[in-house]
Amino acid sequence: MSHRLLKIKDSNHIIPIFGVVMLGLAAKYVYRLYSSSKQKQRLNDPWYKEGFKDIPSPSEKYPYIGHMLSLGDNPSFQLEKLHQELGPIFRLQMGTQRWVLLSDPLLAHDLFVRNGINTSGRHPQKFSYKMYSKGGRGIVFSQPDKKWKNSRTVALMVLSSKFVDPLQKSIEDIAESTVLAVFGKTTQSPDDPFIRQIIRDTEKGNLLVGSSGNLTSFLPGLSWIEDLYHGNTREKLIEHRDQDLKKLIADAVDGDVDCLAKQMMTFKDEYGLDDQDMLVILSDLISAGEDTTSLSMSWLFGILPHYPDIQRKMCAEIDAIVTKYGRMPVFSDREEMPYIVAVLRENLRFRSSVNFSIPRYSTDDIEFHEYFIPKDTVLITSMYTMHMRPENFSEPEKFIPERFLDDMRTWSASANGAIEDRDMYAFGWGRRVCPGIYLAEVEIFNVMVRTLSRHTIEPGLDSFGNLVYCSMDTLDTHGITFGPKDFTIRLVERKDSSLNYSS
Numbered sequence: 001m002s003h004r005l006l007k008i009k010d011s012n013h014i015i016p017i018f019g020v021v022m023l024g025l026a027a028k029y030v031y032r033l034y035s036s037s038k039q040k041q042r043l044n045d046p047w048y049k050e051g052f053k054d055i056p057s058p059s060e061k062y063p064y065i066g067h068m069l070s071l072g073d074n075p076s077f078q079l080e081k082l083h084q085e086l087g088p089i090f091r092l093q094m095g096t097q098r099w100v101l102l103s104d105p106l107l108a109h110d111l112f113v114r115n116g117i118n119t120s121g122r123h124p125q126k127f128s129y130k131m132y133s134k135g136g137r138g139i140v141f142s143q144p145d146k147k148w149k150n151s152r153t154v155a156l157m158v159l160s161s162k163f164v165d166p167l168q169k170s171i172e173d174i175a176e177s178t179v180l181a182v183f184g185k186t187t188q189s190p191d192d193p194f195i196r197q198i199i200r201d202t203e204k205g206n207l208l209v210g211s212s213g214n215l216t217s218f219l220p221g222l223s224w225i226e227d228l229y230h231g232n233t234r235e236k237l238i239e240h241r242d243q244d245l246k247k248l249i250a251d252a253v254d255g256d257v258d259c260l261a262k263q264m265m266t267f268k269d270e271y272g273l274d275d276q277d278m279l280v281i282l283s284d285l286i287s288a289g290e291d292t293t294s295l296s297m298s299w300l301f302g303i304l305p306h307y308p309d310i311q312r313k314m315c316a317e318i319d320a321i322v323t324k325y326g327r328m329p330v331f332s333d334r335e336e337m338p339y340i341v342a343v344l345r346e347n348l349r350f351r352s353s354v355n356f357s358i359p360r361y362s363t364d365d366i367e368f369h370e371y372f373i374p375k376d377t378v379l380i381t382s383m384y385t386m387h388m389r390p391e392n393f394s395e396p397e398k399f400i401p402e403r404f405l406d407d408m409r410t411w412s413a414s415a416n417g418a419i420e421d422r423d424m425y426a427f428g429w430g431r432r433v434c435p436g437i438y439l440a441e442v443e444i445f446n447v448m449v450r451t452l453s454r455h456t457i458e459p460g461l462d463s464f465g466n467l468v469y470c471s472m473d474t475l476d477t478h479g480i481t482f483g484p485k486d487f488t489i490r491l492v493e494r495k496d497s498s499l500n501y502s503s
């Protein structure tokens with residue numbers, strides 16, 4: 001009896017034990033299937049490479065568009081938040097584009113300088129590459145090949161102090177705008193409808209160079225929407241640009257005024273460049289030089305009314321030079337004007353006009369630090385976040401020129417120096433670092449000195465007579481450049497200007 005019972009008991013257990021074994025085997029099989037499909041997925045994942053760390057990425061992501069909604073209305077501030085959550089390097093899937101974003105200067109230096117050979121490409125987008133640069137001519141949007149190198153060399157030569165300094169003396173008013181500096185026009189020229197038209201077209205082109213003009217490169221399936229939206233406006237814009245630039249170049253070459261465009265044309269044959277190349281190079285100097293420099297000045301005009309004390313110190317330095325030499329200060333006096341030098345440097349840090357640099361493109365797989373970045377990835381410096389890093393700048397959210405009082409290096413020297421000594425990132429990195437740094441510094445210095453020599457910059461007034469200050473917290477995007485939202489100021493004449501007393 002007891003034996004039978006035992007048997008019955010046993011047979012009752014056989015099924016559960018068998019079930020457990022079968023379940024175990026099934027789980028093992030499912031796990032194997034899962035891990036082999038995971039492994040297959042990993043092998044197909046362009047970001048995966050054995051032995052390398054995963055680059056973090058925000059979890060919220062949608063099919064097809066990926067992270068395209070993550071940057072919101074204000075990408076500069078949004079990227080700062082994402083860096084706070086994910087660290088100094090993270091990646092985004094922007095439609096079909098892979099992006100890597102960096103906020104740590106040491107990482108950026110390693111990526112763009114040490115690995116410069118594979119990180120100096122530009123994304124061959126429809127508008128910027130095919131249309132604007134006529135299939136990769138010029139400097140800004142061309143691939144880093146021999147022709148780019150020659151075009152860049154020619155630009156670097158004419159934008160150096162050797163060529164810019166004599167022009168400063170002969171054309172007193174070079175300060176006003178990059179177009180004027182490049183084509184040797186005088187102060188009356190900004191009111192010239194032709195020059196105004198060129199600046200307007202440049203601004204339109206710069207907008208299209210940003211994401212809005214290149215939607216197809218994110219979402220290729222939607223190219224028809226882009227074509228519908230833009231129609232043939234992009235072709236027309238380029239046609240206009242070409243006509244206007246041909247006229248400007250011809251005027252510069254035939255005219256009596258010495259200017260950068262004229263100098264540049266003399267190097268054409270020596271560097272194997274044709275007329276189309278020269279046209280795109282000169283277009284590059286206007287597109288990359290005009291908005292960046294004028295928006296930087298706009299920031300300064302917006303910031304200074306908040307700080308009357310800073311303006312007083314700047315005016316005191318200008319007055320000291322006027323009293324000493326009996327003339328308006330010029331760029332070569334900068335050594336004697338450390339406070340102004342510091343203010344201009346702090347302006348570039350506090351609100352740069354280029355918040356994502358000009359995105360680079362990896363032309364090969366890259367292994368750097370413990371990370372792997374696949375070929376054909378867009379590489380972006382999160383410049384705003386980099387400038388706001390407490391590790392690099394104490395109290396970064398405050399405008400404090402004094403932090404730079406001991407640094408009298410020119411902007412070119414700072415941007416090209418050793419990474420340990422670098423305190424300026426606004427001009428990019430390595431092989432593609434901005435070639436117009438010297439001209440930008442001269443232009444901004446001259447405008448500020450001339451303005452403050454006779455005026456103070458005061459906040460605007462609303463219709464009730466209340467003071468209205470430029471907002472520091474809203475950025476207006478102009479394609480790849482950023483400026484303050486529209487604001488007003490008042491230039492108030494200085495009764496105490498030393499120029500009133502100099503002979």
Ligand code: HEM
Nearest residue numbers: 139140285288289292293357358427428429432434436440
């Ligand atoms: C405050 C003013 C300026 C700022 C903040 C600025 C910033 C920059 C940045 C961030 C880059 C990208 C560098 C990289 O890829 O690493 C760049 C490139 C460039 N900039 Fe500037 N820039 C300024 C003024 C100028 C001026 C005045 C000119 C010429 C007249 C100029 C001409 C160029 C050109 C041609 C490139 C493309 C270089 C290449 O791709 O090889 N920039 N600039």
